[in-house]
Amino acid sequence: MPHILNQEHLEHIIKKSHDKRLLPYQANVSILHGLEAKFGLFQLKNIFAHARAEELPAALRNFLQQRWCYLKNTDMQYCHDFDSPLNYVCIEIARSLKMSLNGTTLGYLMPSLKQVSDSCYLTSPYTDEAFDLRFLVMNDDNSRLINIADVLDFAILDGTLKHNSVFSKQKKDLSVTEAHRVLTRHASVGYLFEAITDKVQHQLHGETAGAYLQRLINGLTLGNVDNNGTEYVAGAEANIAITEFNLFLSTLDTATYEKVMNAEVLYEYHSFFRGQSYTFRECWDRLLRTPSNDTNEGTYCVKIIGSEIENILGANHDLYQMTAFNDTDIISLDALSERVRLANARMLDTLKHPIERHISYGVQHENAAVIFLAERINKNRKFKLTKEEIHFFTNILYENLGSSNKNLIENCKSILIDVYRSYELDSIVEAEEIMPVPLRKLFARLDPKRSMLCVDGLFSPQGKKSRHEYATRPGCYLG
16 A cells, blocks of 8 residues: 655755755855755745645656756756755655655656666666666666666676667667766776776787687677578678688797697586586687588587687686787786776775766756746746846846747746845845846846836835945946
8 A cells, every 4th residue: 555645754854955955055056056956945845835635746746747857958967966955855755756656766756767668678777766876877868777887887798888778679889978978977987997998909809819719709609590690501700700710820820829729628517528628629620610520510500619619718818818929018808807897896886975966968958947947936926036046047038138039038037027126125236236237237127117216215224335326336227
């Protein structure tokens, strides 16, 4: 049976976030980010003050849905701003909704995730309640989570950053912007990827016998019956890989050639042959079909041979030290693997510690948030703006004059006219003092009557500036 929403607990969290966390947060972020958090907490207070108990879950769910519409693709969202008092409150609300309405916490926070079934995830689906947002970023269309630790773990195999979910049952590489979000989460993430890249470069693309063997294995895999080959005829990829490895062998001196050919591994996984070993020479001869007395087609199966060569390579890391030119300064694969292991441990430990915010999307994606806030604040006249926030809306109006954003222009005008008509004159003067001259003039034009009141000296009893001081202030525009 679903739990009843703990209204008292949530109201306490909202009040605490507003009273203790909001001001320190606003001091460290842009005006827009601070205003969004402040107004969101204001809205939530109103919801709890006016919604009946039975209406509260639906009202809170609607709040989260509307917020996500403008929050996604911004650095204010849950996977990027870990210090926002509003994000903190919303996470608690989502957890409470999960308890009272079922569903999932991340599904309530980021409704676009529900476009994709959790069965499409190879690891860390959005339905997992043991999530840590510091390890998560969103994909480009906000329909999938990307788990940073999982993506880097996948990359250890081939150095490619891939989704931890599948698309039409196929794996997919991260886009450039998705990879950027992953790698810029913290310096330790980028360092791990560099270590992985160095290891993969050495392991897959180097000039060692081990790298050539790995490329042979990859070619046999692509040309086997599970991919581009058939039951009796290997695919072109396998034949090309065999030819390229044969050319490599031809460049080796006799001693190095024999070391490669005699690399061996025990039949540890085959009960009939336990304790015995097989060499690369045997695998190579079968690839070249030299055993004329064996008529079993399975003997020549590139899938089986590729698997056997992979076992040999896994047991003989010294093959990654052998080259045709006998270079003695090559770093060992084991050393590169250890560097990856240490870098991974460092990243996991770092991301578990507090991170304030991850700047990735940039201000160019924040227009939807500005439009939403201007519209909603215009309809909530009880919400009071600071001088910095008055300056913010004046600047938004100034930048959009003559543009096609008519609704934004009208909402900003309406907000500022309300400031002129209902705020104390001290607040108006303080706001004007931090504005450059063009903004100050634009602000004053919005209500000439109120400006003339300033000229006539009709100040509030609390006013501290004389009529003369205000009227003769440099840059003052009186309508």
